[in-house]
Amino acid sequence: MNETAEPTASYTVEFTVSKRTVTCDATQFVLTAALAAGIRLPFTCRQGICGTCKSRLISGLYDMKHKGGIRPHEIEQGFFLPCCSKPLSDLAVEK
Amino acid sequence: MTQTQPALSALLARRRLGYTLEAQFYTNETIFRQDLDFIFARHWIQVGVEPDIASPGDCMIVDIGPHAIIVARDDDGGLRAFHNVCRHRGARLLHTAKTNVGNLVCPYHQWTYGLDGSLLFAAHMPEQFDATCHGLRRVHVRSLAGLLFICMAETPPDDFDAMAQTLAPYIMPHDIRGCRVAFEEDIIEHGNWKLTMENNRECYHCNAAHPELTRSIFAEGFGFAPVGAEAEAQAERFHSMVGALHRDWEQGGLPSREIEDLVDRPTGFRTERLPLEDAGESETLDTRVACRKLLGKFSEKRLGALSVWTQPNSWHHFMSDHIVSFSVFPLTPETTLLRTKWLVHADAVEGRDYQCANLTAVWRATNRQDSDLVGKAAAGIRSSGYRPGPYAPDTESLVEKFCAWYVGRLKIGLGT
Structure with a gap:
């Protein structure tokens, strides 16, 4: 198939505690974008297993592929794992 | 215990039937250790009820003398029990009486175990490190119509x-x-x-x-x-x-x-x-x-x-x-x-x-x-x-x- 390459969507991620905002592509993990911008966040496994980077999302939509590092009830309470989540909109994260 | 006190075997041998035990059985540190080794580490110990860990990921901790145990409900609804001790540097994994987790993550260096006890992740370990040899140490767990029992012995009593x-x-x-x-x-x-x-x-x-x-x-x-x-x-x-x-x-x-x-x-x-x-x-x-x-x-x-x-x-x-x-x-x-x-x-x-x-x-x-x-x-x-x-x-x-x-x-x- 010959599809026309769409320009990759890009969103902003605001970290409300450190008062920093970074740009994150739709293909990029939120943690990766934050680290690239020099924001220091807690993390260990970078694959959604350990839950070290668990953060509360204040607003926005994301696509997360975790491996057991977060429980459904935590997700319901508004938590997500930046290490294995890609943005689907602008995000605000309580970090 | 001082050297002049009789050994446990001698105390047991001279126990008078129909009478309360001698004082050492209720006070002595050495006999207490032997109670933990011979009674609590080798028998089926009742530790809780299934509603304590009703949902997948629910964990409860039980301390029995020096033994720190996790009893967990795995993602398939099965019962699991482990020693509450990280295989890295020995830190306790869980500290609250009852909690719900995704994986079991050590708070010290984030060694991460699945609810089946297998080591899923350990950062910085060399290539030749064998994660399969470093799963959580298992403890036997059984339910009697909803009453939970654990046994720390390798081979538990066979009459459960x-x-x-x-x-x-x-x-x-x-x-x-x-x-x-x-x-x-x-x-x-x-x-x-x-x-x-x-x-x-x-x-x-x-x-x-x-x-x-x-x-x-x-x-x-x-x-x-x-x-x-x-x-x-x-x-x-x-x-x-x-x-x-x-x-x-x-x-x-x-x-x-x-x-x-x-x-x-x-x-x-x-x-x-x-x-x-x-x-x-x-x-x-x-x-x-x-x-x-x-x-x-x-x-x-x-x-x-x-x-x-x-x-x-x-x-x-x-x-x-x-x-x-x-x-x-x-x-x-x-x-x-x-x-x-x-x-x-x-x-x-x-x-x-x-x-x-x-x-x-x-x-x-x-x-x-x-x-x-x-x-x-x-x-x-x-x-x-x-x-x-x-x-x-x-x-x-x-x-x-x-x-x-x-x-x-x-x-x-x-x-x-």
């Missing part, structure tokens, strides 16, 4: 299934899995764990010590023999109630007759469905149910109280409306944790179906009274004037059976 086969038909109708823990209380008793158990295994003290409990229970159901005309008349009434009610209950599908196998097996137990006074419904201050929503499929409130004991560390009372479950954990030679759980139907709503104060009134009062008695016994036993005293043969025979089981199991452990 036989016990479960006998007891499950008694317990199942009360549907522990369909319950939730409405209230939980930890009491630290100031006495050796065996004093807590011995106090539970007789009702000689009930009449004087337990005004709330004896509103509903009959001491005769716990080995008490009557003395005097009034007591004999009461006992006769009790035994005729047992006869009639056992017939009714068994016809209704509820096993009721006494089965007692406390001494001659590793996993000793006793059970009997016992009549209650007056309304006969529950162990409450007014002998009526404390919870409007009955357990399981029950429609009859007057089902007495099913008594279940297991050696070395538990007893339970199952009624039509609620369950009270007691587990005993040694802390030090002279302190013991008594953990009590009150269970009601999972759908029962506090304020609508039951009042927590009414539900827990009898056994909270009784626990405090028992705790006081255990403390008084311990205080006398640690003083120089103590000598082993005689059990009343007709009224304290079940205490003797606890001691006989304990002495027998220690002898087997020591190989003497």
